[in-house]
Amino acid sequence: MVRPDVKNIVKYEYRCPFCREYLAMDETLSFKETLCSKCGKTITPQPLGLNSGPIVKLNLSLRQRRILAGLCGLFLGATGAHKFVLNYNLSGAIMLFLAIVLSALNPLWSIAIWFIGAMEGIIYLSTKDQIFKERYINKHRYWF
Secondary structure, X not given: OOOOOXXXXXXXXXXXOOOOOEEEXXXXXXXXXXXXXXXXXXXXXXXXXOOOOOOOOOOOOHHHHHHHHHHXXXXXXXXXXXXXXXXXXXXXXXXXXXXXXXXXXXXXXXXXXXXXXXXXXXXXXHOOHHXXXXXXXXXXXXXX
16 A cells, blocks of 8 residues: 555666666656766766666666576567567567567467577576676677
């Protein structure tokens, strides 16, 4: 039960355009200039939906994100769920669209899309945390 006297403040993470680190924000800081705690440059955070950031931001450590992305790739590879976990929304949408279209044309073709996701899942699970961060978080390697 929500108490009427308590205001719920929406919290989200904003990615600094300079150092590319995620910073914890809440709606009271939206559109107000503030300093990035990592690089010290002035940023103006925007709430979700108004920037090119993630649709749903998961509050996970690097290891948890890597494992979740790997498992999603293995089990839900064709849907592109592992791409959404890594905040690669366009890549995830492309995989989901291809899975729907190809399975409508020929259900065997959807196996190829699932295989791509499964291979990426295996790569994510077998990569060490530091290499994973370098490849997929810092450099945004969208495919394989």
